[in-house]
Amino acid sequence: MPRIFLTHDPVSRANYYGDKALARLSDLGDLRLHDDSELLSGERLIAAAAGAEIIVSFRTTPGEAALFDKSPDLVAFLRCAVDIRNVDVAAASENGVLVTNASPGFINAVVELVLGMIIDLARGITRSTAAYHRGEVPGVAMGRQLAGSTLGILGYGNIGRNLAAVAKALGMRVLVNDPYATVEDPAIDQVGMLEVIERSDFVVCLVVANDKTENLLDAAAFARMKPTAFFINGSRGNLVDERALREALVAGRIAGAAMDVGRAPDQMPSPDLAKLPNVIATPHIGGLTPAAIEAQALETVEQVRALVSGRLPHNAVNPAAAHRLSRLGIARA
Numbered sequence: 001m002p003r004i005f006l007t008h009d010p011v012s013r014a015n016y017y018g019d020k021a022l023a024r025l026s027d028l029g030d031l032r033l034h035d036d037s038e039l040l041s042g043e044r045l046i047a048a049a050a051g052a053e054i055i056v057s058f059r060t061t062p063g064e065a066a067l068f069d070k071s072p073d074l075v076a077f078l079r080c081a082v083d084i085r086n087v088d089v090a091a092a093s094e095n096g097v098l099v100t101n102a103s104p105g106f107i108n109a110v111v112e113l114v115l116g117m118i119i120d121l122a123r124g125i126t127r128s129t130a131a132y133h134r135g136e137v138p139g140v141a142m143g144r145q146l147a148g149s150t151l152g153i154l155g156y157g158n159i160g161r162n163l164a165a166v167a168k169a170l171g172m173r174v175l176v177n178d179p180y181a182t183v184e185d186p187a188i189d190q191v192g193m194l195e196v197i198e199r200s201d202f203v204v205c206l207v208v209a210n211d212k213t214e215n216l217l218d219a220a221a222f223a224r225m226k227p228t229a230f231f232i233n234g235s236r237g238n239l240v241d242e243r244a245l246r247e248a249l250v251a252g253r254i255a256g257a258a259m260d261v262g263r264a265p266d267q268m269p270s271p272d273l274a275k276l277p278n279v280i281a282t283p284h285i286g287g288l289t290p291a292a293i294e295a296q297a298l299e300t301v302e303q304v305r306a307l308v309s310g311r312l313p314h315n316a317v318n319p320a321a322a323h324r325l326s327r328l329g330i331a332r333a
Helices: 010-016 019-026 042-048 065-069 089-094 107-123 125-133 158-169 193-199 219-224 242-251 290-308 323-328
Strands: 003-006 030-033 054-057 076-079 098-100 150-154 173-177 188-190 202-205 230-233 256-259 279-281
Touching: 003 019, 010 290, 019 290, 042 065, 054 290, 065 089, 076 290, 089 098, 107 125, 107 158, 107 202, 107 230, 107 256, 107 279, 107 290, 150 158, 150 193, 158 173, 173 193, 193 219, 219 242, 242 256, 290 323
Parallel strands: 003 030, 003 054, 054 076, 076 098, 150 173, 150 202, 173 188, 202 230, 230 256, 256 279
Antiparallel strands: none
16 A cells, blocks of 8 residues: 655645545555645655655645655655646656646636636626625626627637637637637637737636746736726736736726736735726636536546556656656556
């Protein structure tokens, strides 16, 4: 029975892993849990995971070089998230440790949240509700009808494709920019990024975050948007120059924004932006539905099951370098 360490703290375990996955994971090995609320990293993580052959990691747990250097028993570091930017894959490979990530089981959940944000921005639902909660009667303001409006999507991955299909069903014109994807739907216009920004009534950022896309949405981009347009970020905070976005919002150069992500800890919206009156924000909950969370948690269970069964798990990031897999009877790819 392999020794398994789950890095989720009790709250994260309840919200982001779930009882079903936990029960199935415990059947596969000697499972050890992280039972306090403090984020595990550095020497605390090394000590907590000492002796573990498999670490199943929450998205905020960093896979730092020191962990791989100082964990001689560790065979695999399984990420219960798609994003592995805070995992030092090179250091893991140098030590022969396998790294995996999860598939995006949250596609529908994120699409639904983004759609809700678009509707909220268009009709002022949050603004009116907040006024009523304060005991005030909100002012009547003209809304925006989605049918006939233009939705611009930056990033045409799984979420972008699904969002485009929903927008079309609502009667919206759809513009897409993604240099790495080809739009085959003749009803969707694939155009340059600037054209998306200039023509759209709602600009949704779903771009993959990496070094090349850091601050992709900058002052020049916000200056090209319509003053009546809204910006929605459903991807990562790193994609946005937040100072430029704040200046555009305060000056009224764009009508408003919505965000589920930002540059605060755990990719949450930055409070300085979220507090603005023309912003709606949620605390990085795009994928926080039972179906979405269970999909990724159960995927890590299946990855552990593969390891226990002597098989290479799917979504292996560095299988050719993971020579410690031989301890489980698994040949490298």
